[in-house]
Amino acid sequence: MQRILILGAGTAGTMAANLLRKELSDTYEITIVDEDEIHYYQPGFLFLPFGTYEPSDVMRTTREFLHKGIRYINESVLELSPADDIVKLGDGTVLEYDHLIIATGTHPTPSATPGLESDEYGKTVHDFYTFDGAIALKDALDKFTEGRLVVNLIEMPIKCPVAPLEFTFLAEARFTDLGIRDKVEIVYVTPMSNVFTKPVASEHLGDMFDRRGIKLEPDFYLERVDAEGKKLISYDEREVSYDLLVTVPINMGASFVGKAGIGDELNHVKVDPLNFQSAEFPNIFALGDAANLPASKAGSVAHFAMDTFIPNFANYLMGQPMTHEFDGHANCYIETGHEKALLIDFNYKTQPLRGKYPVPGIGPFSLLEESGVNHLGKLAFRWMYWHLLLPGRHMPVSSEMSMAGKEVVVE
Amino acid sequence: MPLAAIADREVSVDAEGFMTEYDEWDEALAPKLAENIGLGVLTEDHWKVIHFLRSDFAENGETPTLRRVATVGAIPTKELFGLFPKKPARKMAYVAGLPKPVGCI
Numbered sequence: 237m238q239r240i241l242i243l244g245a246g247t248a249g250t251m252a253a254n255l256l257r258k259e260l261s262d263t264y265e266i267t268i269v270d271e272d273e274i275h276y277y278q279p280g281f282l283f284l285p286f287g288t289y290e291p292s293d294v295m296r297t298t299r300e301f302l303h304k305g306i307r308y309i310n311e312s313v314l315e316l317s318p319a320d321d322i323v324k325l326g327d328g329t330v331l332e333y334d335h336l337i338i339a340t341g342t343h344p345t346p347s348a349t350p351g352l353e354s355d356e357y358g359k360t361v362h363d364f365y366t367f368d369g370a371i372a373l374k375d376a377l378d379k380f381t382e383g384r385l386v387v388n389l390i391e392m393p394i395k396c397p398v399a400p401l402e403f404t405f406l407a408e409a410r411f412t413d414l415g416i417r418d419k420v421e422i423v424y425v426t427p428m429s430n431v432f433t434k435p436v437a438s439e440h441l442g443d444m445f446d447r448r449g450i451k452l453e454p455d456f457y458l459e460r461v462d463a464e465g466k467k468l469i470s471y472d473e474r475e476v477s478y479d480l481l482v483t484v485p486i487n488m489g490a491s492f493v494g495k496a497g498i499g500d501e502l503n504h505v506k507v508d509p510l511n512f513q514s515a516e517f518p519n520i521f522a523l524g525d526a527a528n529l530p531a532s533k534a535g536s537v538a539h540f541a542m543d544t545f546i547p548n549f550a551n552y553l554m555g556q557p558m559t560h561e562f563d564g565h566a567n568c569y570i571e572t573g574h575e576k577a578l579l580i581d582f583n584y585k586t587q588p589l590r591g592k593y594p595v596p597g598i599g600p601f602s603l604l605e606e607s608g609v610n611h612l613g614k615l616a617f618r619w620m621y622w623h624l625l626l627p628g629r630h631m632p633v634s635s636e637m638s639m640a641g642k643e644v645v646v647e
Numbered sequence: 648m649p650l651a652a653i654a655d656r657e658v659s660v661d662a663e664g665f666m667t668e669y670d671e672w673d674e675a676l677a678p679k680l681a682e683n684i685g686l687g688v689l690t691e692d693h694w695k696v697i698h699f700l701r702s703d704f705a706e707n708g709e710t711p712t713l714r715r716v717a718t719v720g721a722i723p724t725k726e727l728f729g730l731f732p733k734k735p736a737r738k739m740a741y742v743a744g745l746p747k748p749v750g751c752i
Contacts (some may be wrong), residue, residue, distance in 0.1 A: 391714065392748075429737060433749040434679045435662060455734050457713065457724070501718040532710055 238264050238553070241323060241333035243313050243490075245270035245298045247340030247626070248524025248538035254628035255305045264553070266305070267333075273298050276367055277621055279535060280573065282399055284370035285377050286406055288319035294367070301626045312342065316496040317518045335519050336551070338493065338505050340395075341510055342395050342525040344369075344485035349390060351461035352483060361463060362402055365395070366627050376480060377407070382419035383479030388468060389426045390458045393502075394487045396531040397578070400424075401431065402571040403482060408448045409573025417449075425453040425468060427475055434587040436645055437580070440604050444572070455533070473636045487528055487533070490597045504528035509584065510561040511548050512541070513643065521549065531564040531584060539625055540565040543635035565637040567593070569614035579603050579608035583637040589645065594633045596641025603642070654679040658744075665747040669704065672674065672744025680742045686731070693730055693742070696722055700743040710745045712736065 240256065242249050245268050252324040253268045260266075279295035302308050312326035316336075323331045346352040352361070362376055363369035386406060389400045395599050404424050404508040405587060411417045424431070424445065431445055431452060445452055459471045468475040489503035498505055505522035507514050509529045522528075523545065524538035544560035551558050564584030569577045576607045579601045580588040592599040600609050624631050651660045658671045664683070666672055677697060681689050689697075700722035703711045713736050717724045723736075731738035736748045 315740065392712070421658075427736070457728075457735075459725075471724055472733060501715050545662075 238334045238639075239332065240266045240335045240337065241303075241331055242266065242268040242314075242337045242339060243270075243323065244339035244341060244524075244526065245272075245275065245302065245308070246339060246341050246524065247535045247621075248341075248526070249337070250275070250298075250626050251521055251539065251542050251628055252337055252339060252545065252647050253306050254301070254626070255542055256549065257305050258628060259546055259550055260553070262305070265307070265334045267307040267309060267331065268302065269291060269309045269311060269313060269323075269331075270298055271310065271326065273310055275301060275626075277618055278365075279396065280618060280623075281364055281367065281370040282402055282406070284367075285364055285373040285403075286410060287374065291367070291371065295640065296327045296622065299476040303627070311510075313490065313492050316492045316498075318496050318498055318514075318520060321519070328640045330498075333519075336521070338490075338520065338522040338526050339492070340490040340525050340526050342393075342487040342489050342502075342504065342576045344394075346483070348486040348488060349458060349461060351463055352485065354461075354463035356466075358459040360466060360479070361461070361483060363485060365399070365484065367396055368568065373482065377410070380417055380420070380480050384421045384423065384477065385482065386425055386476060386478035387421045387482045387484075388456075388458065388476075389484045391427060391486050393504075393533055394484055396568070397532055398568050398570045400426075400453070400484050402519075404442075404450060406446070406571055407482075408450060421451070422449070422453045423453055423476060423478075425458075427455065429454050437588050437604060440590065441578070448573075451488050479557040487525075488578045493526070500528045502528075507576040509564065509607075511558045512545060512562070513552070513558070521545075529564065532568070533567040534550075534566050534568055535621070535625075537565065537568045539631070540567075540635040542628075563637055567633070569610055571611065571614060572606050575611050576606045576608055577614050578606055579613065581637060581642075586637065586639070589642040591642035593641075596638070648737040653683075661747070662705060663747065665745060669744070672701075677742050678743060680744070684738055686738065686742065690730075690741075692722075692726070696720070696727065696730060696739050699745045700739060700745060704743075704745050710740045712748065712749050 261435045275296045275298045280289045283289040314326050315324040358372045364371040364373050387404045405558040411420045432441050457471045460469050467475050491497040494503040505527050507527050512521045514542045521537050525533040541562050544562045548558035548560045567581045569579050571577045590604045593603050595602045601613050650677050651659045659667045684726040713724050740747050
């Protein structure tokens with residue numbers, strides 16, 4: 237009997253557990269550990285502050301998605317000793333493994349920014365990347381009728397890197413619908429030099445902020461928050477004041493990753509971007525947001541990665557070379573307000589381009605273009621997530637990025 | 648890829664002038680690149696950053712972030728803003744001949 241231990245039952249961990257259970261014989265024992273008994277549909281958090289989704293829309297139990305033959309332990313992970321193949325859980329249990337898959341994600345960490353965690357958190361300072369944060373922000377938005385809304389992306393990388401833009405667009409649309417747009421100032425504060433940094437996206441979408449009257453504060457690298465004085469202060473001593481701050485805190489991987497010495501400076505596990513294996517400990521793999529891939533931290537990346545990971549991992553178990561290479565494919569809907577959305581499709585090497593998706597020339601989705609159909613696609617995805625993606629059923633799209641039907645640009 | 652003349656030679660650059668070929672850079676280019684973006688004379692502290700960026704890129708294939716330079720390279724972020732004012736992430740990458748830091752879109 238060989239023991240496969242999966243840490244984290246989020247999007248990547250649940251998919252991996254289910255697909256491996258299908259792929260492998262009973263001589264492999266699969267155990268998955270997660271401290272949260274609730275499985276959240278994280279892309280849905282964006283819609284909670286606007287009342288588009290109710291809490292029940294984004295919650296299921298962790299257990300219900302795990303296939304028969306997978307042992308689930310509802311406990312936190314305290315410690316990993318990679319040299320001894322041992323994981324210690326929060327209740328003191330010690331688990332030995334032969335093969336380890338780390339899928340503990342990345343998490344907003346307000347404590348990593350001086351002044352961000354204060355009595356004002358949940359009052360004038362909010363986030364929407366956690367369930368509790370998104371719920372508290374709904375109340376704050378409902379009461380917000382005038383003043384300065386500041387959306388601050390503190391530092392890259394973050395999970396779902398387009399969500400801060402989506403939140404900004406949705407907030408703008410809401411204020412317009414309520415007839416209070418002229419009483420609200422919206423400022424987007426980012427460490428990047430522009431809203432869009434890739435050439436084609438920049439060319440086609442560069443005026444989205446101007447058209448909506450959203451102000452941009454670029455190259456703003458946050459040093460600290462003065463929560464009492466309600467202002468952001470950058471390393472080069474610029475100040476941005478706010479009435480309502482929607483922060484996107486620094487994202488960090490699990491602390492046991494850092495302590496085990498297998499992570500980067502933000503506790504994301506260092507692995508080969510083509511096959512997710514640790515160079516130092518070949519029996520350790522990291523999937524999804526937990527890995528320090530040069531790809532977007534997004535559910536779609538975790539999903540597309542499965543098609544190469546599962547056969548690779550099966551080969552690895554047999555002592556054979558891993559022959560499949562992940563291309564870094566990501567595919568993300570970007571809500572732009574008023575029931576419209578953009579869609580972007582890209583990978584490690586190719587920037588988001590214009591075209592149709594998933595059927596070249598036909599769509600129905602338009603890449604890098606706002607459309608109502610894209611918005612419907614985003615809403616439909618929640619159903620696909622619960623019913624196809626997590627259980628490991630076939631999705632009607634290709635996992636490898638395709639150039640067919642795309643407008644190619646010469647770089 | 649377009650080419651640009653820097654100092655006495657032609658190098659490959661992107662639309663914004665960031666060098667795109669790791670091996671086309673050498674130390675003789677750095678002062679000229681620094682001059683292009685108004686940095687003035689490169690001090691020992693600048694060189695410490697440039698050397699860290701180059702070796703880290705060689706190891707990881709990615710331009711390191713300000714956080715990485717601070718935590719792994721042990722050069723505090725505040726100091727980076729002093730050495731490469733206003734836009735340290737872009738400026739230090741430019742002088743070190745590395746791709747500019749980008750988002751996903």
